[in-house]
Amino acid sequence: MRVAVVGAGPAGVRAVEVLVAAGHRPVWIDEAPEGGGRIYQRPPAPLQRDAKTLYGFEAKRATALHAAFDALKTRADWRPETLAWHIRAGAKRLHTLHRGAQGVVDYDAALLCTGAMDRVIPVPGWTQPGVTTLGGAQIALKAQGCGIGRRVAFLGSGPLLWLIAYQYAKAGAEVVAVLDTTPFATKAAAAPRLLRGGATFAKGLFYVGWLRAHRVRVAEGVTPLAIEGGAEGVTGLRWRDAAGREHEVACDAVGMGWGLKPEAQLADLAGIPFRFDALQHNWVPQRDAAGRTPIAGHYLAGDGAGIGGAEVAELAGARAALALLQDAGQAVDATTVARLDAALAQQQRFRAALDRAFPFPAHLAAALPDDAILCRCEGLRAGELRAAARADNAAGPAPEMNRAKAFSRTGMGRCQGRVCGAAAAEILAAELGQPVKAIGRLRGQPPVKPMPIPAPRPAREAVS
Amino acid sequence: MTTECEVLVLGGGGAGCSAALHLAQRGVKVVLLERGLVGSQASGVNYGGVRQQGRHPAELPIARRSREIWGRLKEITGTEAEFTVTGHLKLARSDAEEAELIAYLDVAKQHGLPLRMVGRNAIHREYPWLGPAVVAGSFAPEDGSANPRLLAPALARAARAAGAEIREHTKVVSHHHAAGRFELTSEADEVFRAPVLLNMAGFWGGAVADAFGEPVPVRPLSPNMMVTEPAPYFIEPNLGVVGGNVYLRQIPRGNVILGGGHGESDPAVPWSRPLPEVTLEALEHAVRLVPALAGVQVIRSWSGIDGKMPDGIPVIGPSRTTPGLFHAFGFSGHGFQLGPAIGAILSELVLDGRTDTPLEAFRIDRFQAAA
Numbered sequence: 047m048r049v050a051v052v053g054a055g056p057a058g059v060r061a062v063e064v065l066v067a068a069g070h071r072p073v074w075i076d077e078a079p080e081g082g083g084r085i086y087q088r089p090p091a092p093l094q095r096d097a098k099t100l101y102g103f104e105a106k107r108a109t110a111l112h113a114a115f116d117a118l119k120t121r122a123d124w125r126p127e128t129l130a131w132h133i134r135a136g137a138k139r140l141h142t143l144h145r146g147a148q149g150v151v152d153y154d155a156a157l158l159c160t161g162a163m164d165r166v167i168p169v170p171g172w173t174q175p176g177v178t179t180l181g182g183a184q185i186a187l188k189a190q191g192c193g194i195g196r197r198v199a200f201l202g203s204g205p206l207l208w209l210i211a212y213q214y215a216k217a218g219a220e221v222v223a224v225l226d227t228t229p230f231a232t233k234a235a236a237a238p239r240l241l242r243g244g245a246t247f248a249k250g251l252f253y254v255g256w257l258r259a260h261r262v263r264v265a266e267g268v269t270p271l272a273i274e275g276g277a278e279g280v281t282g283l284r285w286r287d288a289a290g291r292e293h294e295v296a297c298d299a300v301g302m303g304w305g306l307k308p309e310a311q312l313a314d315l316a317g318i319p320f321r322f323d324a325l326q327h328n329w330v331p332q333r334d335a336a337g338r339t340p341i342a343g344h345y346l347a348g349d350g351a352g353i354g355g356a357e358v359a360e361l362a363g364a365r366a367a368l369a370l371l372q373d374a375g376q377a378v379d380a381t382t383v384a385r386l387d388a389a390l391a392q393q394q395r396f397r398a399a400l401d402r403a404f405p406f407p408a409h410l411a412a413a414l415p416d417d418a419i420l421c422r423c424e425g426l427r428a429g430e431l432r433a434a435a436r437a438d439n440a441a442g443p444a445p446e447m448n449r450a451k452a453f454s455r456t457g458m459g460r461c462q463g464r465v466c467g468a469a470a471a472e473i474l475a476a477e478l479g480q481p482v483k484a485i486g487r488l489r490g491q492p493p494v495k496p497m498p499i500p501a502p503r504p505a506r507e508a509v510s
Numbered sequence: 511m512t513t514e515c516e517v518l519v520l521g522g523g524g525a526g527c528s529a530a531l532h533l534a535q536r537g538v539k540v541v542l543l544e545r546g547l548v549g550s551q552a553s554g555v556n557y558g559g560v561r562q563q564g565r566h567p568a569e570l571p572i573a574r575r576s577r578e579i580w581g582r583l584k585e586i587t588g589t590e591a592e593f594t595v596t597g598h599l600k601l602a603r604s605d606a607e608e609a610e611l612i613a614y615l616d617v618a619k620q621h622g623l624p625l626r627m628v629g630r631n632a633i634h635r636e637y638p639w640l641g642p643a644v645v646a647g648s649f650a651p652e653d654g655s656a657n658p659r660l661l662a663p664a665l666a667r668a669a670r671a672a673g674a675e676i677r678e679h680t681k682v683v684s685h686h687h688a689a690g691r692f693e694l695t696s697e698a699d700e701v702f703r704a705p706v707l708l709n710m711a712g713f714w715g716g717a718v719a720d721a722f723g724e725p726v727p728v729r730p731l732s733p734n735m736m737v738t739e740p741a742p743y744f745i746e747p748n749l750g751v752v753g754g755n756v757y758l759r760q761i762p763r764g765n766v767i768l769g770g771g772h773g774e775s776d777p778a779v780p781w782s783r784p785l786p787e788v789t790l791e792a793l794e795h796a797v798r799l800v801p802a803l804a805g806v807q808v809i810r811s812w813s814g815i816d817g818k819m820p821d822g823i824p825v826i827g828p829s830r831t832t833p834g835l836f837h838a839f840g841f842s843g844h845g846f847q848l849g850p851a852i853g854a855i856l857s858e859l860v861l862d863g864r865t866d867t868p869l870e871a872f873r874i875d876r877f878q879a880a881a
Contacts, residue, residue, distance in 0.1 A: 445547070492810075499793050499806050
C-alpha cells in the first residue's frame with residue numbers, strides 16, 4: 047500500500063510514527079526544510095538555542111516531537127521543501143513542487159495534516175510595515191531569533207495572544223500593550239469548563255499573571271480603531287476601551303490575531319465536504335472522530351481538520367493513521383485505539399470551552415469601515431465588497447461569497463483569500479443580512495499556493 | 511405553482527440572458543430558468559476573449575454583429591464588463607502556421623473584418639517581448655477582451671430591468687410539449703408554461719434537444735484556465751496561436767490570464783477543474799511565446815463546462831421536430847464573444863420568424879446525414 051502523508055507538524059509526525067511501526071514507508075511531504083510544524087518550528091543551525099528558551103512550557107513536547115521526527119525521516123520517503131499544490135482524489139495523485147521541479151505522488155491512501163494559520167481581522171492601517179500576525183511574530187522569535195519591533199503592541203484574542211506577549215517580554219522586547227478584544231466577562235463565564243483543561247488552563251493564567259506583575263499594560267474588551275503610521279511604518283495603535291474611552295499607545299510594531307483557521311485547501315480540492323463549525327466559527331472539512339473523511343482513502347488530522355491545538359494534533363495524527371491501517375485490513379492494537387479515542391474526546395470538551403472563552407469577534411470584522419483595506423493582495427477596501435452585494439451593483443447583487451469574489455476581486459490575489467476570507471465573509475453576511483454560514487465559503491482552486499511559471503525549455507533543435 | 515409566459519429561456523449564460531433582454535425590450539413576457547446562478551458555466555468562467563479573428567467563416571456574420579453590441583454594452587447594461595479593445599494578435603510558430611494566417615486574410619476580407627499581417631521582420635520589431643519560436647502574426651485591431659464574470663450577470667440585470675423574470679436556482683427536471691405549449695417542471699415542482707421555448711442550456715442543451723426527439727452528438731468541454739499574480743504591464747494585445755494550444759492576455763493591473771488544453775468535468779454535479787498536467791503544458795507553451803513570463807507566479811486556475819459539437823460550431827436555429835422550439839447551444843469553447851448577438855438573433859427568430867444573419871451552417875439536423 048502506498049501511503050502519502052502531507053505535513054510534518056505534530057499530527058504528521060505521530061501519524062508517520064504509527065505507519066512506520068506498522069511496516070509502511072510513507073511518502074512524507076512538508077513545505078518546511080525540517081519537521082516540527084509551525085508550532086515547533088526549528089531555527090536554522092546558526093540560530094540554534096536551547097529548547098527551554100525556544101518553546102518555554104512546551105519544551106518537552108517540542109524536544110520529543112523533534113526526536114521522533116529525526117528518527118522517522120530516514121524510515122519514510124521524506125520530502126522537505128515540497129509544496130503539494132494539487133490533489134486529485136479520484137486519480138489518487140498529489141502534484142508537488144520542490145525547488146521549481148514538478149513531481150507527482152501516486153497513493154492508495156492519503157493523510158492530510160496541513161495545519162492552520164492565523165485568523166486575521168483587518169484593522170484600519172493593518173497593511174503597514176510593522177504589522178504581523180501573532181503566529182508570524184512567534185516564528186520571527188523562534189526561527190529567526192528576532193522580534194517584529196522594539197516597542198511592540200499585541201492585539202487580538204485567544205490563548206496565543208497572551209503566550210506571545212509573554213515570550214516577547216521574556217526575550218527582552220518592550221511590550222507596550224496587550225489588548226484583548228474579548229470582554230473579561232466572556233472569559234470568566236467559560237472558566238469553570240476551562241478548568242478541565244488542567245495544565246493548559248494553568249499556563250494561560252500564568253502568562254496573564256506574569257504580564258500584569260511586570261506592569262505590562264493590559265486591557266480586555268477593547269475595540270481596535272486604527273494602527274497609526276507614517277513613511278517608516280507603524281507609529282502607534284488606537285483603541286476604545288470597554289467603557290468607551292479612546293486610548294493610543296506609541297509602538298513600532300503590532301502583532302495581531304484572533305485564533306486560527308484550518309489550512310484545508312487540499313481537503314477542499316480532494317472534494318471533502320465542509321461544514322460550518324459554529325463554536326470555532328470556521329469552515330472545517332468533514333471527518334469522523336478518527337479522521338476518516340467521506341472520500342474513501344483520505345484521512346485528516348491536526349488543525350487542518352478543525353482547530354484543536356498541538357496536543358490534540360499529536361493524538362489525532364496517531365488515531366487517523368490507525369484508522370487508515372484498520373481500513374486497509376491491518377490489525378491494530380485495540381487498547382491504543384481506545385486510549386486515543388478517550389483522550390481526543392476529553393480534549394474536545396476542553397476545546398469547546400476555549401472556543402466559548404474566546405469567541406471570534408465577528409462584529410469587529412463586520413464593522414470594518416468602508417475605506418479600510420480588506421483584501422491586501424488586491425488593495426480592495428471593505429466598501430468595495432459591500433458595493434458588490436448591493437442591488438445597484440452593475441452586475442446585480444452578489445448573493446454569496448464566490449459571486450462576491452467574482453464581482454469585487456476579494457480573495458482573488460496571491461493569498462486566494464486565506465488572509466482576508468474570514469473577515470470578508472462577515473462583511474458580506476452583514477451587508478446581506480444573512481448568517482455567515484448561509485453565504486458559503488471561498489471555493490478552493492489549485493494551486494494551493496502560488497506556483498512559478500517555469501523557464502522555457504531549450505528548443506529541440508538547439509539540443510541536438 | 512404554475513407560471514405562464516410567452517417565451518421560456520432555458521439557461522442563463524451570456525446568450526440566454528441576452529435573449530431574455532432582447533425579448534423583454536420588445537415587450538415579450540419572458541421567463542429565464544437557470545439551474546445555478548447566471549453565468550456559472552461556460553460564459554462566466556472562460557478566458558474572456560472578445561475575438562472575431564480566426565473564427566469559422568460561418569460564425570463571422572454573428573461575430574461581426576456581436577462586436578457591434580459589445581461596443582454598446584455600457585449603454586445597454588450599465589457596465590462595459592471591462593471590455594477593452596486591445597486588438598487580437600494571432601501567432602504562427604512555423605511556416606505552415608504562417609500560411610494559415612495568410613489564407614485567413616481572404617476570409618476576413620469577405621466579411622469586412624479588419625486584419626493585418628505582421629510578417630517575419632516586423633513581428634519581433636513591433637512586439638520585442640515575443641520569443642524566438644514566433645515567426646509571424648496577424649493582428650485584428652477591433653478585437654479585445656472582457657471580464658467574463660460580469661457579462662451574464664450584467665445582461666441578466668438589464669433584462670430584469672426591462673421586465674424579464676430571471677429565475678436562478680431553478681433546475682428543470684422535465685420537458686413536455688403538448689397542444690402548442692411547452693411545460694417545464696423544476697426540481698421544486700414548479701411548472702412553467704409557454705408557447706415558445708429557447709434551448710440555450712450549453713452542454714445540457716443536448717439533453718433538452720434529445721427530450722424533443724432530436725439528439726445531437728454534444729460532449730462536455732472544460733477549458734483549462736489560469737491567472738498569474740500581477741506583473742508589470744507589457745502584453746497589450748490579446749494573444750492566440752494557430753492551432754489554439756495556448757492563449758493569453760494581460761490586463762492593465764498586471765495579471766496574466768492564460769489557458770490551453772482541457773480539464774476534467776462531471777456535468778451531472780456539475781463539477782469541473784483544470785488538469786494539472788494540462789496546466790503545466792499550457793504554461794510551457796505560454797513561456798515559449800513570451801519568455802519574460804518565466805518566474806511569474808500562477809495564483810489560481812479554474813474551469814467550467816461548455817458543450818462541444820463534432821464540427822466545432824454551435825447549433826443555432828429552429829427545431830426540426832417541435833414548433834416553437836429554438837436552439838442555441840454547443841458553442842464549443844468560443845461562445846463568449848457571440849453571446850450578445852445570439853440573444854438578438856433568437857429574439858428575431860421568435861418575433862419576426864426570420865433573421866438577416868445566416869444560420870444555415872448551424873442547423874440542428876446537420877449531424878443526421880452523417881449518422
